[in-house]
Amino acid sequence: MAGGAIQGLGMGLFLFPHSIPSGGAGGITVLLNHWFNIGMGQALWIVNFTLLFVGIHYLGKRFAIWTVIAITMTSLSVVFFEQFSIPNRNLLYDLIFGSVFLGTGIGLLLRQGVSNGGIGVVALIISTRRKILPGRPLFLINIIIFMFTAVIVDWKLIFLALISQWISTVVVDLVCQVSFQQSYSLNWRKKP
Template structure:
Protein backbone atom coordinates (compact mmCIF):
# COMPACT_ATOMS: atom_id res chain seq x y z
CA UNK A 1 0.00 0.00 0.00
CA UNK A 2 1.30 3.44 -0.95
CA UNK A 3 1.10 6.54 1.24
CA UNK A 4 1.79 10.10 0.09
CA UNK A 5 3.97 12.55 1.96
CA UNK A 6 4.69 16.22 1.39
CA UNK A 7 7.84 16.77 -0.73
CA UNK A 8 8.16 13.05 -1.41
CA UNK A 9 7.07 10.61 -4.04
CA UNK A 10 4.80 7.71 -3.07
CA UNK A 11 6.72 5.36 -0.81
CA UNK A 12 5.96 1.80 0.13
CA UNK A 13 5.45 1.11 3.82
CA UNK A 14 8.32 -1.36 3.90
CA UNK A 15 10.84 1.00 2.26
CA UNK A 16 12.62 4.11 3.42
CA UNK A 17 12.47 7.39 1.55
CA UNK A 18 15.62 9.18 0.49
CA UNK A 19 16.86 11.08 3.57
CA UNK A 20 17.98 13.95 1.34
CA UNK A 21 14.30 14.75 0.70
CA UNK A 22 13.17 14.81 4.33
CA UNK A 23 14.02 13.56 7.79
CA UNK A 24 12.67 10.40 9.29
CA UNK A 25 11.02 12.32 12.11
CA UNK A 26 8.94 14.37 9.64
CA UNK A 27 7.22 11.37 8.07
CA UNK A 28 7.19 9.15 11.15
CA UNK A 29 3.53 9.87 11.95
CA UNK A 30 2.55 8.78 8.41
CA UNK A 31 4.21 5.38 8.63
CA UNK A 32 2.25 2.57 10.26
CA UNK A 33 4.59 -0.36 9.70
CA UNK A 34 6.62 -0.96 12.88
CA UNK A 35 9.77 -2.01 11.02
CA UNK A 36 9.70 1.12 8.88
CA UNK A 37 9.12 3.32 11.93
CA UNK A 38 12.14 1.79 13.65
CA UNK A 39 14.32 2.41 10.61
CA UNK A 40 13.06 5.96 10.16
CA UNK A 41 14.17 6.86 13.66
CA UNK A 42 17.73 6.05 12.61
CA UNK A 43 17.77 8.48 9.65
CA UNK A 44 20.24 11.38 10.05
CA UNK A 45 18.88 14.83 10.78
CA UNK A 46 20.19 17.54 8.39
CA UNK A 47 22.89 19.75 9.89
CA UNK A 48 20.80 22.89 9.38
CA UNK A 49 18.01 21.41 11.47
CA UNK A 50 20.45 20.31 14.17
CA UNK A 51 22.07 23.74 14.40
CA UNK A 52 18.79 25.65 14.42
CA UNK A 53 17.14 23.37 16.96
CA UNK A 54 20.23 23.15 19.13
CA UNK A 55 20.71 26.90 19.12
CA UNK A 56 17.12 27.55 20.18
CA UNK A 57 17.37 24.92 22.88
CA UNK A 58 20.59 26.38 24.23
CA UNK A 59 19.11 29.88 24.25
CA UNK A 60 16.05 28.62 26.11
CA UNK A 61 18.23 26.82 28.65
CA UNK A 62 20.39 29.89 29.18
CA UNK A 63 17.30 32.08 29.62
CA UNK A 64 15.83 29.60 32.09
CA UNK A 65 19.11 29.41 34.02
CA UNK A 66 19.29 33.22 34.13
CA UNK A 67 15.75 33.49 35.48
CA UNK A 68 16.40 30.82 38.11
CA UNK A 69 19.63 32.53 39.15
CA UNK A 70 17.95 35.93 39.31
CA UNK A 71 15.09 34.61 41.44
CA UNK A 72 17.56 32.91 43.75
CA UNK A 73 19.67 36.06 44.09
CA UNK A 74 16.64 38.20 44.93
CA UNK A 75 15.35 35.63 47.43
CA UNK A 76 18.76 35.22 49.09
CA UNK A 77 19.21 38.99 49.33
CA UNK A 78 15.82 39.39 51.01
CA UNK A 79 16.53 36.60 53.50
CA UNK A 80 19.98 37.97 54.31
CA UNK A 81 18.65 41.51 54.78
CA UNK A 82 15.90 40.31 57.11
CA UNK A 83 18.43 38.18 58.97
CA UNK A 84 20.78 41.11 59.51
CA UNK A 85 17.90 43.30 60.71
CA UNK A 86 16.62 40.66 63.15
CA UNK A 87 20.06 39.89 64.55
CA UNK A 88 20.86 43.60 64.95
CA UNK A 89 17.59 44.14 66.82
CA UNK A 90 18.29 41.23 69.16
CA UNK A 91 21.78 42.51 69.88
CA UNK A 92 20.98 46.21 70.26
CA UNK A 93 17.63 45.96 72.05
CA UNK A 94 18.40 43.04 74.37
CA UNK A 95 21.90 41.57 74.63
CA UNK A 96 24.40 44.44 74.36
CA UNK A 97 22.71 46.90 76.78
CA UNK A 98 22.46 44.16 79.42
CA UNK A 99 26.00 42.77 78.93
CA UNK A 100 24.65 39.35 77.91
CA UNK A 101 26.60 36.87 75.83
CA UNK A 102 25.70 34.03 73.51
CA UNK A 103 27.44 31.02 72.06
CA UNK A 104 29.47 30.86 68.86
CA UNK A 105 31.46 33.62 67.23
CA UNK A 106 28.86 36.20 68.20
CA UNK A 107 29.22 35.10 71.81
CA UNK A 108 33.00 35.49 71.64
CA UNK A 109 32.56 39.02 70.28
CA UNK A 110 30.02 39.81 73.02
CA UNK A 111 32.39 38.45 75.66
CA UNK A 112 35.28 40.60 74.44
CA UNK A 113 32.96 43.62 74.18
CA UNK A 114 32.03 43.13 77.84
CA UNK A 115 35.64 42.78 78.99
CA UNK A 116 37.26 45.44 76.80
CA UNK A 117 36.53 48.98 75.60
CA UNK A 118 36.60 47.89 71.95
CA UNK A 119 33.31 48.37 70.07
CA UNK A 120 31.24 45.28 69.35
CA UNK A 121 30.98 45.84 65.54
CA UNK A 122 34.77 45.84 65.22
CA UNK A 123 35.08 42.72 67.39
CA UNK A 124 32.41 40.99 65.32
CA UNK A 125 34.43 41.53 62.14
CA UNK A 126 37.73 40.53 63.76
CA UNK A 127 36.36 37.33 65.30
CA UNK A 128 34.59 36.24 62.11
CA UNK A 129 37.42 37.15 59.71
CA UNK A 130 39.17 33.75 59.97
CA UNK A 131 35.84 32.00 59.48
CA UNK A 132 35.19 33.96 56.28
CA UNK A 133 38.48 32.71 54.85
CA UNK A 134 37.71 29.20 56.07
CA UNK A 135 34.32 29.40 54.36
CA UNK A 136 36.07 30.19 51.09
CA UNK A 137 38.40 27.20 51.47
CA UNK A 138 35.69 24.81 52.66
CA UNK A 139 32.41 25.78 50.99
CA UNK A 140 33.46 27.80 47.97
CA UNK A 141 33.57 31.34 46.71
CA UNK A 142 29.83 32.02 46.49
CA UNK A 143 29.12 31.00 50.08
CA UNK A 144 32.14 32.96 51.31
CA UNK A 145 31.02 36.11 49.48
CA UNK A 146 27.50 35.85 50.87
CA UNK A 147 28.81 35.24 54.38
CA UNK A 148 31.15 38.22 54.08
CA UNK A 149 28.27 40.38 52.87
CA UNK A 150 26.03 39.24 55.75
CA UNK A 151 28.63 39.76 58.48
CA UNK A 152 29.88 42.92 56.79
CA UNK A 153 26.29 44.18 56.80
CA UNK A 154 25.58 43.26 60.43
CA UNK A 155 28.61 45.13 61.79
CA UNK A 156 27.74 48.60 60.37
CA UNK A 157 24.05 48.14 61.19
CA UNK A 158 24.83 47.50 64.86
CA UNK A 159 27.22 50.46 64.80
CA UNK A 160 24.88 52.97 63.17
CA UNK A 161 21.32 51.83 63.95
CA UNK A 162 20.47 51.95 67.66
CA UNK A 163 17.24 50.31 68.74
CA UNK A 164 15.62 51.29 72.04
CA UNK A 165 16.22 48.96 74.97
CA UNK A 166 13.12 46.80 75.41
CA UNK A 167 13.65 45.38 78.90
CA UNK A 168 16.20 44.79 81.63
CA UNK A 169 14.55 41.65 82.98
CA UNK A 170 17.28 39.03 82.69
CA UNK A 171 15.03 36.13 81.77
CA UNK A 172 13.25 38.14 79.07
CA UNK A 173 16.58 39.40 77.76
CA UNK A 174 17.94 35.86 77.50
CA UNK A 175 14.79 34.46 75.89
CA UNK A 176 13.96 37.21 73.40
CA UNK A 177 17.52 38.27 72.72
CA UNK A 178 18.25 34.67 71.77
CA UNK A 179 15.03 34.50 69.76
CA UNK A 180 15.77 37.52 67.55
CA UNK A 181 19.43 36.60 67.19
CA UNK A 182 18.49 33.03 66.26
CA UNK A 183 15.91 34.28 63.78
CA UNK A 184 18.59 36.41 62.15
CA UNK A 185 20.99 33.48 61.91
CA UNK A 186 18.25 31.22 60.52
CA UNK A 187 17.14 33.74 57.89
CA UNK A 188 20.75 34.19 56.82
CA UNK A 189 21.10 30.43 56.44
CA UNK A 190 17.94 30.43 54.30
CA UNK A 191 19.69 33.04 52.18
CA UNK A 192 22.77 30.87 51.70
CA UNK A 193 25.09 32.51 54.24
CA UNK A 194 25.88 32.64 57.95
CA UNK A 195 26.42 35.51 60.37
CA UNK A 196 28.12 33.27 62.91
CA UNK A 197 31.26 31.57 61.64
CA UNK A 198 31.49 28.76 64.19
CA UNK A 199 29.39 26.46 62.00
CA UNK A 200 31.97 26.81 59.23
CA UNK A 201 34.69 25.92 61.72
CA UNK A 202 32.64 22.97 62.97
CA UNK A 203 32.20 21.69 59.41
CA UNK A 204 35.92 21.93 58.68
CA UNK A 205 36.92 20.23 61.94
CA UNK A 206 34.34 17.46 61.51
CA UNK A 207 35.71 16.67 58.06
CA UNK A 208 39.27 16.50 59.35
CA UNK A 209 38.72 14.66 62.63
CA UNK A 210 35.65 12.59 61.81
CA UNK A 211 33.48 13.95 64.63
CA UNK A 212 30.05 15.48 64.21
CA UNK A 213 29.40 19.19 63.77
CA UNK A 214 27.17 19.12 66.83
CA UNK A 215 30.02 17.86 69.00
CA UNK A 216 32.37 20.57 67.72
CA UNK A 217 29.83 23.35 68.33
CA UNK A 218 29.09 21.95 71.79
CA UNK A 219 32.80 21.96 72.72
CA UNK A 220 33.20 25.55 71.47
CA UNK A 221 30.22 26.74 73.47
CA UNK A 222 31.31 24.89 76.61
CA UNK A 223 34.59 26.79 76.36
CA UNK A 224 32.78 30.12 75.91
CA UNK A 225 30.42 29.54 78.83
CA UNK A 226 33.29 28.32 81.01
CA UNK A 227 35.32 31.46 80.33
CA UNK A 228 32.23 33.59 80.99
CA UNK A 229 31.68 31.87 84.33
CA UNK A 230 35.33 32.40 85.27
CA UNK A 231 35.78 36.01 84.12
CA UNK A 232 32.26 37.36 84.66
CA UNK A 233 30.00 35.27 86.90
CA UNK A 234 28.27 31.92 87.03
CA UNK A 235 24.93 33.69 86.73
CA UNK A 236 26.01 35.35 83.49
CA UNK A 237 27.12 31.99 82.10
CA UNK A 238 23.79 30.40 83.03
CA UNK A 239 21.82 33.16 81.31
CA UNK A 240 24.14 32.79 78.32
CA UNK A 241 23.11 29.13 78.10
CA UNK A 242 19.45 30.16 78.05
CA UNK A 243 20.21 32.68 75.32
CA UNK A 244 22.01 30.04 73.28
CA UNK A 245 19.19 27.50 73.68
CA UNK A 246 16.60 30.08 72.59
CA UNK A 247 18.73 31.05 69.60
CA UNK A 248 19.45 27.47 68.51
CA UNK A 249 15.79 26.42 68.70
CA UNK A 250 14.78 29.49 66.72
CA UNK A 251 17.40 28.70 64.07
CA UNK A 252 15.97 25.19 63.69
CA UNK A 253 12.44 26.57 63.44
CA UNK A 254 13.33 29.18 60.82
CA UNK A 255 15.52 26.90 58.70
CA UNK A 256 13.25 23.86 58.70
CA UNK A 257 10.04 25.87 58.45
CA UNK A 258 6.64 25.53 60.03
CA UNK A 259 5.61 22.51 57.99
CA UNK A 260 6.98 19.18 59.09
CA UNK A 261 6.74 16.29 56.68
CA UNK A 262 6.37 12.62 57.47
CA UNK A 263 7.37 9.77 55.20
CA UNK A 264 4.86 6.91 55.31
CA UNK A 265 5.74 3.34 54.30
CA UNK A 266 2.77 0.97 54.03
CA UNK A 267 2.83 -2.80 53.48
CA UNK A 268 -0.58 -4.36 52.97
CA UNK A 269 -2.22 -6.92 50.65
CA UNK A 270 -4.82 -4.26 49.86
CA UNK A 271 -2.29 -1.98 48.22
CA UNK A 272 -4.56 -1.10 45.29
CA UNK A 273 -7.20 0.28 47.62
CA UNK A 274 -4.57 2.14 49.63
CA UNK A 275 -3.05 3.56 46.45
CA UNK A 276 -6.45 4.81 45.29
CA UNK A 277 -7.17 6.29 48.73
CA UNK A 278 -3.90 8.24 48.92
CA UNK A 279 -4.22 9.48 45.35
CA UNK A 280 -7.94 10.26 45.23
CA UNK A 281 -9.04 10.92 48.81
CA UNK A 282 -5.92 12.64 50.16
CA UNK A 283 -4.72 14.07 46.86
CA UNK A 284 -1.10 13.08 47.40
CA UNK A 285 1.47 11.45 45.18
CA UNK A 286 2.93 8.08 46.05
CA UNK A 287 5.43 5.49 44.89
CA UNK A 288 4.72 1.76 44.66
CA UNK A 289 7.67 -0.61 44.50
CA UNK A 290 7.99 -4.37 44.70
CA UNK A 291 9.39 -6.21 47.68
CA UNK A 292 9.34 -9.52 49.52
CA UNK A 293 7.84 -10.34 52.89
CA UNK A 294 10.57 -11.75 55.11
CA UNK A 295 8.30 -13.13 57.82
CA UNK A 296 5.60 -15.77 57.74
CA UNK A 297 4.47 -18.63 59.96
CA UNK A 298 5.90 -21.32 57.68
CA UNK A 299 9.11 -19.44 56.89
CA UNK A 300 8.28 -18.71 53.24
CA UNK A 301 8.69 -15.28 51.68
CA UNK A 302 6.02 -13.75 49.48
CA UNK A 303 6.07 -10.97 46.94
CA UNK A 304 4.36 -7.81 48.06
CA UNK A 305 3.88 -4.22 46.98
CA UNK A 306 5.27 -1.44 49.18
CA UNK A 307 3.70 2.02 49.16
CA UNK A 308 5.63 5.15 50.08
CA UNK A 309 4.27 8.68 50.31
CA UNK A 310 5.08 11.96 52.05
CA UNK A 311 2.42 13.95 53.89
CA UNK A 312 2.34 16.82 56.37
CA UNK A 313 1.96 16.14 60.07
CA UNK A 314 -1.57 17.58 59.92
CA UNK A 315 -2.63 14.79 57.55
CA UNK A 316 -1.34 11.86 59.61
CA UNK A 317 -4.58 11.40 61.53
CA UNK A 318 -6.66 11.37 58.36
CA UNK A 319 -4.35 8.84 56.70
CA UNK A 320 -4.44 6.50 59.70
CA UNK A 321 -8.23 6.74 59.84
CA UNK A 322 -8.52 5.82 56.17
CA UNK A 323 -6.03 2.97 56.66
CA UNK A 324 -8.15 1.64 59.53
CA UNK A 325 -11.09 1.43 57.15
CA UNK A 326 -9.13 -0.45 54.49
CA UNK A 327 -6.80 -2.71 56.47
CA UNK A 328 -6.52 -2.43 60.28
CA UNK A 329 -3.60 -4.89 60.23
CA UNK A 330 -1.48 -3.02 57.68
CA UNK A 331 2.17 -2.45 58.56
CA UNK A 332 2.70 1.32 58.65
CA UNK A 333 6.07 2.98 59.30
CA UNK A 334 6.37 6.75 59.83
CA UNK A 335 9.63 8.70 59.67
CA UNK A 336 10.51 12.39 59.77
CA UNK A 337 11.32 14.14 56.49
CA UNK A 338 13.25 17.40 56.61
CA UNK A 339 11.92 18.87 53.36
CA UNK A 340 10.46 17.94 50.00
CA UNK A 341 10.70 19.28 46.47
CA UNK A 342 8.29 18.73 43.62
CA UNK A 343 5.58 16.11 43.51
CA UNK A 344 2.12 16.65 44.93
CA UNK A 345 3.02 17.36 48.53
CA UNK A 346 2.19 21.06 48.33
CA UNK A 347 -0.67 20.87 45.89
CA UNK A 348 -4.33 20.94 46.75
CA UNK A 349 -6.20 17.63 46.92
CA UNK A 350 -7.46 16.33 43.60
CA UNK A 351 -11.04 17.12 42.74
CA UNK A 352 -13.19 14.04 42.45
Protein backbone atom coordinates in the same frame (compact mmCIF):
# COMPACT_ATOMS: atom_id res chain seq x y z
CA MET B 1 19.58 39.99 54.36
CA ALA B 2 16.43 39.36 56.41
CA GLY B 3 18.31 36.87 58.56
CA GLY B 4 21.01 39.44 59.34
CA ALA B 5 18.42 42.11 60.16
CA ILE B 6 16.42 39.80 62.45
CA GLN B 7 19.60 38.66 64.20
CA GLY B 8 20.60 42.31 64.69
CA LEU B 9 17.16 43.07 66.15
CA GLY B 10 17.58 40.37 68.79
CA MET B 11 21.08 41.49 69.69
CA GLY B 12 20.69 45.28 69.52
CA LEU B 13 17.25 45.68 71.10
CA PHE B 14 17.15 42.82 73.64
CA LEU B 15 20.49 41.12 74.43
CA PHE B 16 23.18 43.83 74.23
CA PRO B 17 21.42 46.27 76.63
CA HIS B 18 21.98 43.58 79.30
CA SER B 19 25.54 42.82 78.03
CA ILE B 20 24.55 39.22 77.20
CA PRO B 21 27.09 37.74 74.74
CA SER B 22 25.45 36.48 71.56
CA GLY B 23 27.97 33.83 70.55
CA GLY B 24 31.32 32.14 70.72
CA ALA B 25 33.16 34.67 68.55
CA GLY B 26 32.43 37.22 71.26
CA GLY B 27 33.90 34.86 73.83
CA ILE B 28 37.08 34.39 71.79
CA THR B 29 37.23 38.17 71.35
CA VAL B 30 37.08 38.66 75.12
CA LEU B 31 39.92 36.14 75.54
CA LEU B 32 42.11 37.86 72.94
CA ASN B 33 41.46 41.17 74.65
CA HIS B 34 42.26 39.68 78.07
CA TRP B 35 45.44 37.85 77.04
CA PHE B 36 46.95 40.19 74.44
CA ASN B 37 45.27 43.54 75.28
CA ILE B 38 43.91 43.77 71.72
CA GLY B 39 40.95 46.13 71.31
CA MET B 40 37.53 44.43 71.18
CA GLY B 41 36.72 45.62 67.65
CA GLN B 42 40.09 44.56 66.29
CA ALA B 43 39.94 41.19 68.09
CA LEU B 44 36.44 40.51 66.75
CA TRP B 45 37.63 41.36 63.24
CA ILE B 46 40.58 38.93 63.62
CA VAL B 47 38.26 36.13 64.81
CA ASN B 48 35.68 36.69 62.05
CA PHE B 49 38.29 37.10 59.31
CA THR B 50 40.10 33.91 60.34
CA LEU B 51 36.89 31.87 60.47
CA LEU B 52 35.69 33.39 57.18
CA PHE B 53 38.96 32.32 55.53
CA VAL B 54 38.42 28.76 56.84
CA GLY B 55 34.85 28.89 55.48
CA ILE B 56 36.02 29.94 52.02
CA HIS B 57 38.26 26.88 51.92
CA TYR B 58 35.48 24.44 52.89
CA LEU B 59 32.31 26.12 51.62
CA GLY B 60 33.36 28.24 48.64
CA LYS B 61 33.33 31.85 47.43
CA ARG B 62 29.52 32.19 47.29
CA PHE B 63 29.45 31.42 51.00
CA ALA B 64 32.07 34.12 51.66
CA ILE B 65 30.31 36.85 49.70
CA TRP B 66 26.93 36.24 51.31
CA THR B 67 28.48 35.88 54.76
CA VAL B 68 30.12 39.30 54.41
CA ILE B 69 26.71 40.71 53.35
CA ALA B 70 25.01 39.01 56.32
CA ILE B 71 27.62 40.29 58.79
CA THR B 72 27.26 43.81 57.39
CA MET B 73 23.45 43.65 57.60
CA THR B 74 23.64 42.37 61.17
CA SER B 75 26.03 45.15 62.18
CA LEU B 76 23.88 47.85 60.58
CA SER B 77 20.72 46.54 62.23
CA VAL B 78 22.46 46.33 65.64
CA VAL B 79 23.45 49.99 65.29
CA PHE B 80 19.90 50.88 64.24
CA PHE B 81 18.11 48.95 67.02
CA GLU B 82 20.50 50.07 69.79
CA GLN B 83 19.02 53.54 69.38
CA PHE B 84 15.66 52.36 70.73
CA SER B 85 14.94 51.93 74.40
CA ILE B 86 12.28 49.73 75.92
CA PRO B 87 10.74 51.28 79.05
CA ASN B 88 10.60 49.09 82.17
CA ARG B 89 12.93 46.41 80.77
CA ASN B 90 12.57 42.90 82.11
CA LEU B 91 15.68 40.72 81.92
CA LEU B 92 13.74 37.47 81.47
CA TYR B 93 11.56 38.82 78.65
CA ASP B 94 14.53 40.43 76.92
CA LEU B 95 16.50 37.19 77.23
CA ILE B 96 13.67 35.14 75.67
CA PHE B 97 12.70 37.59 72.91
CA GLY B 98 16.32 38.40 72.07
CA SER B 99 17.24 34.71 71.87
CA VAL B 100 14.24 33.86 69.67
CA PHE B 101 15.04 36.70 67.24
CA LEU B 102 18.74 35.77 67.30
CA GLY B 103 17.95 32.12 66.55
CA THR B 104 15.46 33.01 63.81
CA GLY B 105 17.97 35.26 62.05
CA ILE B 106 20.81 32.75 62.32
CA GLY B 107 18.51 29.93 61.20
CA LEU B 108 17.45 31.84 58.09
CA LEU B 109 21.10 32.46 57.22
CA LEU B 110 22.28 28.89 57.85
CA ARG B 111 19.30 27.53 55.91
CA GLN B 112 20.63 29.36 52.84
CA GLY B 113 24.20 28.10 53.34
CA VAL B 114 25.31 31.48 54.68
CA SER B 115 26.95 32.06 58.04
CA ASN B 116 26.31 34.81 60.53
CA GLY B 117 30.08 34.99 60.98
CA GLY B 118 32.11 33.75 63.90
CA ILE B 119 31.40 30.25 65.14
CA GLY B 120 28.47 29.93 62.71
CA VAL B 121 31.11 29.23 60.05
CA VAL B 122 32.41 26.20 61.96
CA ALA B 123 28.86 25.00 62.72
CA LEU B 124 27.92 25.26 59.03
CA ILE B 125 31.02 23.30 57.99
CA ILE B 126 30.22 20.55 60.52
CA SER B 127 26.53 20.40 59.59
CA THR B 128 27.36 20.28 55.86
CA ARG B 129 29.97 17.55 56.27
CA ARG B 130 27.97 15.41 58.71
CA LYS B 131 24.52 16.09 57.20
CA ILE B 132 23.08 17.23 60.54
CA LEU B 133 21.20 20.33 61.66
CA PRO B 134 23.55 23.22 62.53
CA GLY B 135 22.04 24.07 65.93
CA ARG B 136 23.72 21.27 67.90
CA PRO B 137 27.32 21.94 66.79
CA LEU B 138 26.72 25.69 67.21
CA PHE B 139 25.48 25.17 70.76
CA LEU B 140 28.26 22.79 71.79
CA ILE B 141 31.08 24.94 70.42
CA ASN B 142 29.61 28.09 72.01
CA ILE B 143 29.23 26.33 75.39
CA ILE B 144 32.88 25.26 75.34
CA ILE B 145 33.99 28.80 74.49
CA PHE B 146 31.70 30.37 77.13
CA MET B 147 32.92 28.00 79.85
CA PHE B 148 36.55 28.61 78.94
CA THR B 149 35.97 32.37 78.90
CA ALA B 150 34.17 32.20 82.25
CA VAL B 151 37.06 30.33 83.88
CA ILE B 152 39.63 32.78 82.49
CA VAL B 153 37.75 36.10 82.71
CA ASP B 154 34.43 36.22 84.62
CA TRP B 155 31.43 34.01 85.46
CA LYS B 156 28.82 36.78 85.84
CA LEU B 157 26.90 36.78 82.54
CA ILE B 158 27.85 33.30 81.33
CA PHE B 159 24.70 31.69 82.73
CA LEU B 160 22.51 34.15 80.83
CA ALA B 161 24.63 33.56 77.71
CA LEU B 162 24.17 29.77 78.05
CA ILE B 163 20.39 30.12 78.39
CA SER B 164 20.34 32.46 75.39
CA GLN B 165 22.42 30.02 73.35
CA TRP B 166 20.16 27.11 74.24
CA ILE B 167 17.00 29.00 73.23
CA SER B 168 18.53 30.43 70.05
CA THR B 169 20.00 27.12 68.86
CA VAL B 170 16.67 25.34 69.39
CA VAL B 171 15.10 28.06 67.21
CA VAL B 172 17.94 27.67 64.65
CA ASP B 173 17.12 23.97 64.26
CA LEU B 174 13.36 24.69 64.04
CA VAL B 175 13.90 27.28 61.30
CA CYS B 176 16.21 24.90 59.43
CA GLN B 177 13.64 22.07 59.62
CA VAL B 178 10.46 23.94 58.70
CA SER B 179 9.41 23.83 55.07
CA PHE B 180 8.50 27.30 53.86
CA GLN B 181 7.82 26.15 50.31
CA GLN B 182 4.03 26.32 50.42
CA SER B 183 3.98 29.50 52.46
CA TYR B 184 5.47 31.56 49.63
CA SER B 185 4.35 29.53 46.63
CA LEU B 186 1.71 30.97 44.31
CA ASN B 187 0.38 27.46 43.77
CA TRP B 188 -1.15 27.06 47.21
CA ARG B 189 -4.47 25.56 46.14
CA LYS B 190 -4.69 22.12 44.67
CA LYS B 191 -6.74 21.89 41.52
CA PRO B 192 -9.47 19.23 41.42
